[in-house]
Amino acid sequence: MTAAVGQRILALNAFDASRPKGDLPAATQALLQRRQKAFGPTSVLFYERPLHLVSSDGVWLQEADGTRYLDVYNNVPSVGHCNPRVVRAISEQAAKLNIHTRYLYDVVHDYADRLLATFPAGLDKVAFTCTGSESNDMALRIAAIATGKCGFVVTESAYHGNTWAVTEISPSSRPGQPLAPHVRSVRAPIGDGDVAARLEEDLKAAIASLEADGHGFAAFIADTIFSSDGVAADPAGFLAPAAAAARAAGGLFIADEVQPGFGRTGHRMWGFERHGVTPDVVTMGKPMANGIPLGGVVSRLDLMREFAESAGYFNTFGGNPVASAAGLAVLAEIEERGLISNAADVGGHILCGLRELAGRHEAIGDVRGAGLYLGVEFVADGAPAPQVASRVINGLRDRHILIGAAGRHGNVLKIRPPLIFERQHADLLIEALDAVLTAQ
Numbered sequence: 001m002t003a004a005v006g007q008r009i010l011a012l013n014a015f016d017a018s019r020p021k022g023d024l025p026a027a028t029q030a031l032l033q034r035r036q037k038a039f040g041p042t043s044v045l046f047y048e049r050p051l052h053l054v055s056s057d058g059v060w061l062q063e064a065d066g067t068r069y070l071d072v073y074n075n076v077p078s079v080g081h082c083n084p085r086v087v088r089a090i091s092e093q094a095a096k097l098n099i100h101t102r103y104l105y106d107v108v109h110d111y112a113d114r115l116l117a118t119f120p121a122g123l124d125k126v127a128f129t130c131t132g133s134e135s136n137d138m139a140l141r142i143a144a145i146a147t148g149k150c151g152f153v154v155t156e157s158a159y160h161g162n163t164w165a166v167t168e169i170s171p172s173s174r175p176g177q178p179l180a181p182h183v184r185s186v187r188a189p190i191g192d193g194d195v196a197a198r199l200e201e202d203l204k205a206a207i208a209s210l211e212a213d214g215h216g217f218a219a220f221i222a223d224t225i226f227s228s229d230g231v232a233a234d235p236a237g238f239l240a241p242a243a244a245a246a247r248a249a250g251g252l253f254i255a256d257e258v259q260p261g262f263g264r265t266g267h268r269m270w271g272f273e274r275h276g277v278t279p280d281v282v283t284m285g286k287p288m289a290n291g292i293p294l295g296g297v298v299s300r301l302d303l304m305r306e307f308a309e310s311a312g313y314f315n316t317f318g319g320n321p322v323a324s325a326a327g328l329a330v331l332a333e334i335e336e337r338g339l340i341s342n343a344a345d346v347g348g349h350i351l352c353g354l355r356e357l358a359g360r361h362e363a364i365g366d367v368r369g370a371g372l373y374l375g376v377e378f379v380a381d382g383a384p385a386p387q388v389a390s391r392v393i394n395g396l397r398d399r400h401i402l403i404g405a406a407g408r409h410g411n412v413l414k415i416r417p418p419l420i421f422e423r424q425h426a427d428l429l430i431e432a433l434d435a436v437l438t439a440q
């Protein structure tokens, strides 16, 4: 697979197990050996020189030898690594009661009510899962049952998770392979021109193709910050015509909020709100409980009723008391500490710094994003430059900053630190990026 055709999402910044390991510390070599023995080929590690982490605090991660790394990669611990309120909530609940949701208990209802209060009117039913993949899997089933159709439309480098069904709607997990017969893709809403009109036009063509081939159209599903496509945020509102076209064709619009949700885009709680649309189904995961496995699906009564009557749904661990307690603590932190406006402020500060760098470093082709979800696109001679992204990622690691890449070509630096990131941290990032780009 060449970089020009597409990068498998798990290959981005991956450790190459076949490389000589003599330069790595003895303890790291020993751990690598144990990992290889236990996990074999499913083991995925970041970096040419993998990190051996032992502890964390706020926006910092610490290695075994005491080296601290600024975390610009991890959006799961969104209210901070080892957030004291979350840690307290989890431990107190674990010491009291932790069981599945077929009995009544308070904390899950406190959480469900508080979560649903963040959604627009009509989106007032929730089901809890443990992961984003499970949430999207359920959303596909809801759409198929509601429409009686099985065709789905996604963006060209979408990633929606790891079950069989969601892998089939995740082109970034299967580069070089044809799309599954019931799936069509549209171009990522990135680049020059009217991205809203192009997305709408592509979607209509994709729907027509699904219908012509007898699959019919069940839903258009989009990550509303288009993270694996390489981050797309502007102009705000560009998703609205596509969502309307999906409905006009008798299908649903599913917003995958696993990446942008919980305030990350710095404008209210949900990525879809920047686009002025109300989805039929919303899926959530990652930052929902700051690292405790918790995901969710929010939808309308009519859709949830049809789904439940047809299939029923039970998830042993989804929304259990410990997960719900963690989820409640996360919402309290976001609200009480003003983390959405912090995302807008610090994200805006980073964007300014990146624009200034783009004026001085010709390797930067574009900077874009919203709040604390930003992308820096690298180019060389007008073409995507994943090799630059890779050098920058490893160069930043050498300067004790952790970051990752995204995009069809793997040439977009993905900036999505914990939401408690401050301007002083942003300055460390910009200075280091400047130094790495100057040195390369």
Ligand code: PMP
Pocket: 130, 131, 132, 133, 134, 136, 159, 160, 161, 162, 223, 227, 256, 258, 259, 285, 286
């Ligand atoms: N949707 C999106 C947009 C994602 O980025 C991911 C995870 N990277 C998922 C769904 C799947 O979530 P999980 O890994 O929790 O199953």
